[in-house]
Each structure stands twice: as C-alpha cells, then as structure tokens.
Amino acid sequence: MINCTNCNIAFSPSFATCPRCKSFETPPAIRNRYLTQDAKNRISDGQPSSDVRDYLIANGFSDADADALVGDAASGLRSETRGYGFRRFIVGVLMLTLAGLFAAVLQSGARVRGSGFAIGFMILAGGGLLAAFSGVYTMLSGRESKLVGKILDQTDRFNT
Ligand SMILES: [Zn+2]
Numbered sequence: 001m002i003n004c005t006n007c008n009i010a011f012s013p014s015f016a017t018c019p020r021c022k023s024f025e026t027p028p029a030i031r032n033r034y035l036t037q038d039a040k041n042r043i044s045d046g047q048p049s050s051d052v053r054d055y056l057i058a059n060g061f062s063d064a065d066a067d068a069l070v071g072d073a074a075s076g077l078r079s080e081t082r083g084y085g086f087r088r089f090i091v092g093v094l095m096l097t098l099a100g101l102f103a104a105v106l107q108s109g110a111r112v113r114g115s116g117f118a119i120g121f122m123i124l125a126g127g128g129l130l131a132a133f134s135g136v137y138t139m140l141s142g143r144e145s146k147l148v149g150k151i152l153d154q155t156d157r158f159n160t
Helices: 028-044 049-058 062-109 114-141 146-159
Strands: none
Touching: 028 049, 028 062, 049 062, 062 114
C-alpha cells in the first residue's frame, strides 16, 4: 500500500495516482514492481501474451521492456508446465507398468478375485494411458491439453 501525503489515505499500487486527489503519483519503482508482478500473473492465468504486452505499454512500459517481460514470463510458464508434464508422464508409465502386472496375474489364471483385479487393471491402464500421453503432449508443447486442464480444474475444486 502507498500513502498519499495529500489526503493521508493508503491506496493500492494498481492505481497510477492516488484515487482521491489524482495528483499524488505512485512512486515509479513501486508501480513498476506491481505491474511486473501483475503481468506475470496474467500470463500464468492464461491471458494472451499480446494482451499483456498491450496492457504494459498502456501503463508506460517501452515496447522493448514489455516484450522482454512478456517473453520471460511466457517461457517461465512453459518450462514450469513442461515439468508438470514430465511428472505426469512418469506417473502414467508407473500406472501402465502396474496394469501390466495385473494383466499378467489375470492371465496366469491364478485364483484371484477376478472382478476387482479386472476393474483395477482397467483403471490403471486407462488412467496410465491418459497420464502418459497428456504428459508427453505437455512436455512437447509446454501447454496443458484442454481435456487434462478440465480434469485438473475438477480435482482442484474437489480439493479446495
Ligand atoms: Zn491523494
């Protein structure tokens, strides 16, 4: 928060000037830090780079500074997303390996309670394939596939 020395009120650095008197200016360093963080948040929220670039330029950034900031934020987000994709791929491979073991047990004709094993196999095989393929997609593209994004949204909502 910033204190306006004219009105003696605190205001957020999202304002370029004090919202009451409009004459007290947010110190440039604080305003810049706010805009930089806000631009990064917008990129991770999925706003198009070109929109965020326009937003920065409208708020006084030079073209070159806006390009650099947006480019860095976008590539940071991509490599973070690739990391998630890699972990999901590994989980998928482990699930498929386990599904293979289940299948081997089922085929061996061992006396297992068949239906539970068969259902377990299907869940592991289906989930493993989804995780492995979407993981590879995300690793290569740096983006979440829409389907997996929806599933992750659902689990987020479930967890919170
Ligand atoms: Zn003021």
